[in-house]
Amino acid sequence: MAAGGLLGATGRYWAPMANAVGIAGLLPGSSRQFVWRHGSPFRLGIAAGAPRSDGFTLWTRLAPEPLLAEAVDDPAADFGLAGMPGDQGDIEIGYEIAHDPEMRQIVRSGAARAEAAYAFSVHLDVTGLAPGRPYWFRFISGDAVSPIGRAVTLPAADVETPGARIGVASCANFERGYFSAYRHLAAETPDLVVFLGDYIYENAHHDGVVRQHSDGTAATTLAQYRRRHAQYRLDPDLQALHAYVPCLITWDDHEVQNDYAGNWSETFDDPTRFRRRRAAAYQAFYEHMPLPTSSRPHGPDMRVYGTTGFGDLINIQLLDGRQYRSREACYGPVDGGGGHMETLRHCPELAEPSRSLLGLEQEAWLYDQLQQSRARWNIIAQDVLMAPFLEAQPAPEHGFGYATDRWDGYPAARRRLLQHIHAAQPANPVVVSGDIHSFWANDLHLDPRDTASPLVAHEFVGTSITSHGPDYAALMRNMADNPQIRFCDTRQRGYMLLEIERQHLTAHFRAVSDVTDPQASLATLRSFVIENGALGLQGA
Numbered sequence: 001m002a003a004g005g006l007l008g009a010t011g012r013y014w015a016p017m018a019n020a021v022g023i024a025g026l027l028p029g030s031s032r033q034f035v036w037r038h039g040s041p042f043r044l045g046i047a048a049g050a051p052r053s054d055g056f057t058l059w060t061r062l063a064p065e066p067l068l069a070e071a072v073d074d075p076a077a078d079f080g081l082a083g084m085p086g087d088q089g090d091i092e093i094g095y096e097i098a099h100d101p102e103m104r105q106i107v108r109s110g111a112a113r114a115e116a117a118y119a120f121s122v123h124l125d126v127t128g129l130a131p132g133r134p135y136w137f138r139f140i141s142g143d144a145v146s147p148i149g150r151a152v153t154l155p156a157a158d159v160e161t162p163g164a165r166i167g168v169a170s171c172a173n174f175e176r177g178y179f180s181a182y183r184h185l186a187a188e189t190p191d192l193v194v195f196l197g198d199y200i201y202e203n204a205h206h207d208g209v210v211r212q213h214s215d216g217t218a219a220t221t222l223a224q225y226r227r228r229h230a231q232y233r234l235d236p237d238l239q240a241l242h243a244y245v246p247c248l249i250t251w252d253d254h255e256v257q258n259d260y261a262g263n264w265s266e267t268f269d270d271p272t273r274f275r276r277r278r279a280a281a282y283q284a285f286y287e288h289m290p291l292p293t294s295s296r297p298h299g300p301d302m303r304v305y306g307t308t309g310f311g312d313l314i315n316i317q318l319l320d321g322r323q324y325r326s327r328e329a330c331y332g333p334v335d336g337g338g339g340h341m342e343t344l345r346h347c348p349e350l351a352e353p354s355r356s357l358l359g360l361e362q363e364a365w366l367y368d369q370l371q372q373s374r375a376r377w378n379i380i381a382q383d384v385l386m387a388p389f390l391e392a393q394p395a396p397e398h399g400f401g402y403a404t405d406r407w408d409g410y411p412a413a414r415r416r417l418l419q420h421i422h423a424a425q426p427a428n429p430v431v432v433s434g435d436i437h438s439f440w441a442n443d444l445h446l447d448p449r450d451t452a453s454p455l456v457a458h459e460f461v462g463t464s465i466t467s468h469g470p471d472y473a474a475l476m477r478n479m480a481d482n483p484q485i486r487f488c489d490t491r492q493r494g495y496m497l498l499e500i501e502r503q504h505l506t507a508h509f510r511a512v513s514d515v516t517d518p519q520a521s522l523a524t525l526r527s528f529v530i531e532n533g534a535l536g537l538q539g540a
Ligand code: FE
Pocket: 170, 171, 172, 198, 254, 435, 436, 437, 467
């Protein structure tokens, strides 16, 4: 690999091909052909996302030297462009979509734009395809060809759909271990994977590190966030998952900073300054995800929430639990900036109805989507634990403590959502959550702390891919006070697989043997079943 950055021994990083030969020469619309002097620009792999009944979004990013720091001594000249020249404008590359994994039966081909302003990432929104079937795709640039990926179109909304298998993943800290969970999830060949956040970690650890973040420092600049995403995308298990399984993705806190809320950083940064960091992090997120171009960021604002329908069987409401949040309750240097414990007596602000986890606009949108949904299963996919989990405080007269970073920190907003679900009666509502690095199966009641009040929905939490779990014994000491928690185990890493059929939904909690072993094996810890039309967890 060239150490010299943009200008290698040959003068230019890439060069026009003298004779356009090979696949690129045959592509319509591929106006420029390149010889990639320093190896393939497709080292970060490919991905498909945002599946729809007539298409999907295909992603890649041209990055021949993914972790290259252009100017270590001058952060202002460091753009994290992975060896691509910043002054050449957009680059057109070719793409092909086929009916078969051998790419023999091409159904679509043409030119896609790798945008210089977005680190030469490609977000190709494809429409006009047939519903409910797999496709395969690849990108081509000059003498370089990407790996082949699989994408799917979903069944149309009115089509009776027998079943779907959906993987749910969260919290993949590269420093904490290998991504064997991603490898095993890919091997299950689900229809979709939903990422619930902490897909990267912005921070850097010094103890308990299995493999290190490349720069050993917390990402705060666009170049640093780009390299962090690029490092994750170099992981072979993650690449294989993206190559085979299309995804939906939302974020949690670590895509930007631990426990941030809206414009409010854990470290009490000036909100204007923090919004610049958030803009850098959101842009890098967009650049590395198969998000539709409608998600393109506008400074510190970026839309990731939305509805995905899977025939008449499932609606997935994918939420954004970070961007529009109210500040954490009793935010300040005395109580804390990010997640901390508060009691209602000490912090009455907790219960203020004006506080929202989703923001009032997203709340209204969600209520409307749930009201309109005719799907048999209504999945609400979001970042943090929704069920109450109250922890006894050292001084008993203070009552129970609420963790401010979860829905417990926004109790009025949680009550509004559960009341709305209860009133609108979408069929079979099931919440899936991440963030807490442990498996949970929970009952969500109309009054969430009162298990005598009507049961409104269930919640499953699918542990972490690698990130350390909370202390098991400490959590278990509080279980008697939390009868809405039907199952909890913090000691396993892994993911969740949802098998959804017309008459029941099964949530499998899959656990890997050891995150420090790149060849870790897989076992099923528990499986829970919900029958169509009958809330109540079987197997708890
Ligand atoms: Fe996490």
